[in-house]
Amino acid sequence: MHGTILTLLKRYVQTQYDHSTWIKLMELSGLEKVEFDHKTVYPDEHVYALIGHAAEMTGLSAGELHEKFGEYLVPDLMYMYQKLLRPEWKTLDMLEHTELTMHKKVRQEHAENAPPVLDVRRLGPDELVIDYVSPRRMSGLAVGIVRGLAAYYDEAERIDVLPTTADNGERVRIHVRRT
Known part of the structure; x- marks a missing residue:
């Protein structure tokens, strides 16, 4: 880590x-x-x-703590990666671009780093699915980050986050929808 x-x-x-x-x-x-x-x-x-x-x-469960910590991380992550972000992005855009911007940079800077692989598919302008893949089994952190991003972009009341598979697996699907 x-x-x-x-x-x-x-x-x-x-x-x-x-x-x-x-x-x-x-x-x-x-x-x-x-x-x-x-x-x-x-x-x-x-x-x-x-x-x-x-x-x-x-x-609290480990999953709940991961989620709370994930939410807490967002302002610092946004500050650390601000040069990679576009001003027009909102919550769903950030999620869609995380793998090819932030995670790519992390992997380039430190070969031993292994952030989760996020396969994000946009289902429509207000909906996407994230397939989280990591042997760390810390998808609660990803769910918390999604919620933290929604709060960061002042969309918390409009973003629904639903893990659709067991939250402690190596592969977890997270459905995100803007209402």
Whole structure:
């Protein structure tokens, strides 16, 4: 997992809960000696351990936490990739272009990075389907990012997001529709 995601996870926990919660998660995960930085790629197991212990502490499922974190990530992602974005894009346009813009850049910058593959098919001007493919099985993060994008573009009340397959699989279909 790219260090940027882990440093943002740290900030998420610290702002939504507090610093001591982050320290506790790191200890429970056996990572108390690890300092995450945004330039390093870390084992996926670090994220699994942190989210797993966070689920135990909060009573939320890992999928719910992934979704909440995904929503939280959006403003930072939009800032990081602003040079790749077009001003006329809205939620569905962003989703349609993520694979060939942002994910392509991530893969070029760090060969060891493996963002999920997003096969996006536009079904019409107000509807698309995303086939999320990743051995990480973190489609909840993608669902959260979709919701976060809708909020970012002030379309949250008009965007319906529905995973149509099991949300913990390597392949997850997400249906997105603007009403």
